[in-house]
Amino acid sequence: METLLDLWAAYGSTIAFAMVNALFALSTYAVLSTGVLSFTTVVFAAVGGFLAAQSVAHLGIGLWPAFALAGIGGAVAGSVVAAAFLKLDSHWMALASLALVLITRVTVLNTPLLTGGVNGLVVPMSVPMGDLVILLALVAAVFWRLHRSWYGLAARAVREDAAVASTMGIPPRGIQFTAFVISGAVGGIGGAALAFTLQFISPETYFIGMAFTMIASTVLGGSFHWFGPIVGAAVFTALPVTMQSVLPAIEDVAKGVVLLVIMIFLPRGLVDPRAVGLRRAARRRVSAEEGTDV
Amino acid sequence: MSDAALSRPLLELDTVVKTFGGVTAVGGLSTRVTRGSVHGLIGPNGAGKTTLINLITGLFHPTSGAIRFEGRSLEAMQPQAIATLGITRTYQNVRLFSGMTVLEQVMTGCWLTREVGVFASFLGLPSARAAWVRTREHALSLLARVSMDHRADELAETLSYGEQRRIEIARALGSRPKLLLLDEPTAGMNHQEATAIGRLVHELRDAGLTILMVEHNMGLVTEFCDDCTVVNFGRLLATGDPATCLADPDVQEAYFGRKTDAERIQALR
Structure with missing residues (x-):
């Protein structure tokens, strides 16, 4: 019991950050699963984070209403971004979203009344671990339902071949717009969760570092199933801590090597439903050659 | 008419x-x-x-x-x-969706005849589930039509070229064109x-x-x-x-x- 408590003291915050990062990775996955690479999760997180922090401080609302408000704020931001950006081609889209991340930071810096400006903002509320677990479980449940619904099927079709999907009556832009609204809501909630975990937010909180973490988590975990980003965020968050305790001398190198090994040998990420089907097909071929058809 | x-x-x-x-x-x-x-x-x-x-x-x-x-x-x-x-179509170079099973390909082709709203389907309402099952039956009957129903749960990209062409025809028939x-x-x-x-x-x-x-x-x-x-x-x-x-x-x-x-x-x- 003693050791368990020690472990908790040492790694409790890592687990909390892993869950917050999972929310950001899921927000990125929401648009990536319809074939759009976008860094705007950072923007949605900033909207949700400052909205939640200010409303808790000045309106005196509770934790869960703050999450709801952050989600709505993010969803509104998501629909605005989608309306403006969806006509862009893929690489221009990624570039424009990155530009928006830079613009967001400048805006946050220059609106001190709303964001605390360069001094940042102290957040007078924290999120208990249990609530964070429930929050992530709820968001994951939404993605589970999306995956198993007509939306999920249409999203996969649009991602794999938008032109073919459109000749089957699926509106690619409509599906991608919905994806941005979902990404906005989840990103906003993630931003609020980060604010309540750090209890202090500044322009640097919602910047390039977060963009890197969420893209790396999604690619690492796999962007072909909603469980991938959650696994990816856990691995990506835990890796530095683990390497620090195992190989303190070459921590950074070891972290880089592990990431490279995963990306080279599992280019579609740790969670890949297609690989399961391919393995099954390979097994079937082998048994067919041996004359025992399955 | x-x-x-x-x-x-x-x-x-x-x-x-x-x-x-x-x-x-x-x-x-x-x-x-x-x-x-x-x-x-x-x-x-x-x-x-x-x-x-x-x-x-x-x-x-x-x-x-x-x-x-x-x-x-x-x-x-x-x-x-x-x-x-x-109006639906197939493609000269087969264009099936990577990562989807044969049945999923044809289900996707049934998008226009799914008889249920996307949001109802997300919520998993009983009516949406019933519609999903009906669409599934429809997709399976189309696969039977091109003699591919025995491969319904396999990844389409692992099948032969001729089989993929037949799946594409079934997919194009999904919306009852x-x-x-x-x-x-x-x-x-x-x-x-x-x-x-x-x-x-x-x-x-x-x-x-x-x-x-x-x-x-x-x-x-x-x-x-x-x-x-x-x-x-x-x-x-x-x-x-x-x-x-x-x-x-x-x-x-x-x-x-x-x-x-x-x-x-x-x-x-």
């Missing part, structure tokens, strides 16, 4: 032009597809056949000219709107498989579907097509019943070279 509506062609192309930069892919082509027929679209490679299919399905928009389906103009419409009117466009449905198939496709096409026609198919196999065209349109360099060479079309001297020349060359070869022998 009135007699006038029935006798009117289902699909009508009126001096359709499509240019890409300075290149004319389709140069003022007119033809019509009769309701309830199997219409062959033939011509040498690069004649503009696939461009025509892309124009009809809205992936390209014509530079000028009119495309009418049941009297409605399609030129300015988006692909998804055209699909909603009842009125007009089915098949772009070289028998490419890469042996004679037996190609004949099976021809028979399937006849079954579908007899069930009320109209089919426009790009086909290189002349034996299949004469055996299975009711009418045909022959194009070369984006222009109409001949249209009418297959036997007459193939006997046309212009068509012969386009396919087998210049007539005078052929005569010279005869003389040299």
Whole structure:
């Protein structure tokens, strides 16, 4: 019991950050699963984070209403971004979203009344671990339902071949717009969760570092199933801590090597439903050659 | 439906032009597809056949000219709107979705006939679940039609080329279209498989579907097509019943070279 408590003291915050990062990775996955690479999760997180922090401080609302408000704020931001950006081609889209991340930071810096400006903002509320677990479980449940619904099927079709999907009556832009609204809501909630975990937010909180973490988590975990980003965020968050305790001398190198090994040998990420089907097909071929058809 | 509506062609192309930069892919082509027929679209490679299919399905928009389906103009419409009117297609190079099982491919093709809102389906309401099961049954029956139901749960990309072509046909049938466009449905198939496709096409026609198919196999065209349109360099060479079309001297020349060359070869022998 003693050791368990020690472990908790040492790694409790890592687990909390892993869950917050999972929310950001899921927000990125929401648009990536319809074939759009976008860094705007950072923007949605900033909207949700400052909205939640200010409303808790000045309106005196509770934790869960703050999450709801952050989600709505993010969803509104998501629909605005989608309306403006969806006509862009893929690489221009990624570039424009990155530009928006830079613009967001400048805006946050220059609106001190709303964001605390360069001094940042102290957040007078924290999120208990249990609530964070429930929050992530709820968001994951939404993605589970999306995956198993007509939306999920249409999203996969649009991602794999938008032109073919459109000749089957699926509106690619409509599906991608919905994806941005979902990404906005989840990103906003993630931003609020980060604010309540750090209890202090500044322009640097919602910047390039977060963009890197969420893209790396999604690619690492796999962007072909909603469980991938959650696994990816856990691995990506835990890796530095683990390497620090195992190989303190070459921590950074070891972290880089592990990431490279995963990306080279599992280019579609740790969670890949297609690989399961391919393995099954390979097994079937082998048994067919041996004359025992399955 | 009135007699006038029935006798009117289902699909009508009126001096359709499509240019890409300075290149004319389709140069003022007119033809019509009769309701309830199997219409062959033939011509040498690069004649503009696939461009025509892309124009009809809205992936390209014509530079000028009119495309009418049941009297409605399609030129300015988006692909998804055209699909909603009842036109679906297959592709020359099979374009199935990577990572989807055979059944999922066909389910995706049933998007327009899913009978349930996307949000109701997200919530998993009982009515949505019932509709999902009905769609699944529909998809399985389409797979049975192309003899692929025994492979329903396998990853489509692990199957043979001929099997993938049949899955694509089942997917295109998912939305219960009125007009089915098949772009070289028998490419890469042996004679037996190609004949099976021809028979399937006849079954579908007899069930009320109209089919426009790009086909290189002349034996299949004469055996299975009711009418045909022959194009070369984006222009109409001949249209009418297959036997007459193939006997046309212009068509012969386009396919087998210049007539005078052929005569010279005869003389040299």
